[in-house]
Amino acid sequence: MTGVKVHLDDAMGTSLIMLYGLAHDARAHPTILGDTIAAAAYDKVEYDFARLGLKPELIGKAVASRARHFDGWTSEFLARHERATVLNLGAGLDSRVWRVAPGPGVTWYDVDFPEVVDVRRQIFPDRDGYRLVGASVTDPGWLEEVPADLPTLVIAQGLTMYLQPADGHALLRRITDRFARGVVVLDTHSAYAVRRQNKLVNRAFGATLHWAIEGPADLERRNPRLHCTDSVSGLAVQADLVRLPFFYDLLMRLAMLVPKARNAGLYLRFTFGD
Template sequence: MLRVQLTEARETLLVTLYGRALDARATRPVLGDTMASEAVNAIDFDFATTHITPRMAPTVAVRAKFIDDWVREFLREHQGEATVVHLGAGLDTRVWRIDPGPEVTWFDVDFPEVIEIRRALFPERPGYHMIGASVTDEGWLDRIPDGRPTLAVAEGLSMYLTAREGVTLLRRITDRFNGGTTIAFDAFNRLAIRTQKMNPAVRMSGATLHWSVDHPRDLVRDVPGLRLRDAVVALTAPGSELLPRGTRVLSSALRPFRPIRQMSRYLRYER
């Protein structure tokens, strides 16, 4: 068994990993990420402390599936050579779920101590690289080739950055890649940041959430060259029909209240 000792934002990866593992063990999984289930079996950690239950697991799985589908769409649109940069990858096995062809180069980026755990848990694969760095550091982007269509994708990361760090990161990404860039990530609004103590990942880890994106178009102003392709409300996004009935009933009751409806959104920008 692999002992892991992570704190704050790094520890939250265990919450989402466990959500995907429980989904994989369900009778009718949404994502079916059996590698996540195997990883949970291999890690010496009391996953009950995540407070994620089988009933909550589809919420994690639906988000992962939605973002997986954007990655697949990007790879279809850019057939041939392309680069995927997966930021704040945690212990997500997205590269195996997508299983891209040999013409795709894939980078998973997370803090060095997280990458160390990834290396212990997951096998290598051709075209797949890991970078141990904070996404807020300068320098790691130089390790990624430019001149090819590039997708920067992140799930459950933006809210752990400050607004300044987030905007700087988006600027660096758009400046760096000159072969066409797509940036896809989920973002919280101000209400989600204000009510963060209700978020199981925050409660369990003691992490603090900072960055809210209330108006996705503001980033077009803050990051020269970026244009907004999609801003999709997570509660009603494709795949949300797979959420448990209780969540769906609640979400349709809350739909008229815009700040509640927009607590979490999937954003896709292009350059």
């Protein structure tokens, strides 16, 4: 059987790193997520992953631990709201909708550029209540098609750093203007992390990170409807969930002592509305 030939560059290419990480975690012992849907999707893709020079064990643990944290926030929201809308922005090749398995009262939108959506259609199964939107998240048009009457969860995992700051703030404003109430979960890169990560994604895909966020106040100042309820260091999440080889574990624990490293990537949860 021939695979699905994938050519994704710029920010879109980075979704391949996430799929690679989830698939490797699924086959690791012990596994963090055990995401067999991601592993099956990865097996369908024809792409020279070796050119990325990634360390499968490390990338698997990093990607899966972040995904598990955001799965937890997603499941908490779904447990509270039987009828709800979920917008997974910059969904890439992530398989969260199958991992958290929302019930029949939930409509779930995975939004990414049309090229990424085209790959998704070829490597993932379909499911009830699931919609794929091929558009830039910064294009206001698609959002107007999403019903606004239910509690809404907005997930932006691995997205903000690829947006221009003005576009990101405008997107958050459109979301809190359109939906009466909901929760926004997203991760951030500080200016230090943007500089570091740019080297990898630039070399691999010609992608550039733009938006540095130092903490929740950067977003709350620009959008008073957003109230941060949780701010967690990505490094701390990894240190809790992951058992790394001795040398890497030591490095991570030392890095945790340095605020610049500890706050390089934050996982933030906001509420808005009544």
